[in-house]
Amino acid sequence: MKQLTDQLGTSHSFETTPKRIISLVPSQTELLYDLGLEDKIIGITKFCIHPYHLKSTKKVVGGTKKIHFEKIKLLQPDIIICNKEENTQEIVDQLSAICPVWVTNIVTIEDNFQMISDFGQLFNCRTEAQKWNNKLSFALSDFKKYIADIPVQKAAYFIWKNPFMVAGKDTYINELLKLNHFANIYEDKGRYPEIEIKKIRIEGDPDIVFLSSEPYPFKEEDAFEIGRFTHHAKTIFVDGEMFSWHGSRLLKAFPYFKVLHERLKK
Template structure:
């Protein structure tokens, strides 16, 4: 008997390690692959792009906010892996009628390491999980040392345009900003909207335009630059700031190159 509490503190019990997995979160799909669970994954979302070949070999069950319940049921999964931020409670509740749904809630590097350990226990991949935890922990400590003498910059992290939306507090992105000594100028929770006047009056040193979920480009950089002054605007890799799981190992190297541009 395997007993595991997900990160919403829900207790799940399994007679044996689940063999048929549906993943509703791109970064968690990548982690499952890196833990050696490619053959066990039977369903993924259309946004699960790492590794890219999975989109050709696995059943696509929709997106993260809209899923095809019939397709998922037909896959006869033993477990569904979801996330509190990516998937709505209504989706999780309905999917729970099919099989257990493990819901993660990642707001820090420590939460991420706990998720990896949980997956290792659940899927009998303890050694693989231990190796990933070790590699990420070493890189995390190294990056913290790298940041020791870096100045604090007040920043806004844009995730959407039309309307403009930024990453607020109580998010994984906020944790990544703090790790980079970027003081989040948005003290509201989640992902609030901001108008041009609010952005202009935010008195930030830095504006970061994410590559996802909205594909910001040079035209957006030029547009925002028209109503901000003395503010450095940089387009950044959204996966490095918002993807957890095994992806964070690559993020630390990316962050180092980012600081070279500042």
């Protein structure tokens, strides 16, 4: 009997290592694949796009907020992987009637390391998990050296339109902004506050405005609309996966961030 605790503090008991996994979190589907667990994944969401071929080899059981309960039940999973931010408490409660639901909660990079270690124990792939944590630890250390001499700039990171919403405090996005020496002007306004763009200069007057590719795909006209109120700020379109996908994606984020900083120097 294996007794393990997820990142919400929920204790789970497993008589054997779970072999039939459903993942309702796109970034964690990618991590499970990178840990060598492709054969054990039986169900994913329609947003699980990395690696792309999984959409044709695994059963799609809905999205992250709306699921097909009966489809999931018929797959007879041993475990369902959820995330506090991606999936609702209602979904977790509903699915708990089928099998154990493991919920991750990633706000810091340390949380990310912990999740990978947890998956190593949970799925009996400790060596692979340790390899990933070692790679990430090395890449993080290297990036911190790179960023050390880059001055801090004020930034706003937009994630939604109608209404305009930005990333705020206690979010993984904010953690990565800080790592990149970007001071989030909305850090004290809540996790994902709605904002009035006409007040952006009064509320912090950012040097840089980031427009994310997800969950809302910002376009040039959005940059023009926001730019009317930001005065001197540079507006940059960024790959939302690099700032918001945790798990193994972080390894690809570090070189992406370096390229981003080189662009900003020009």
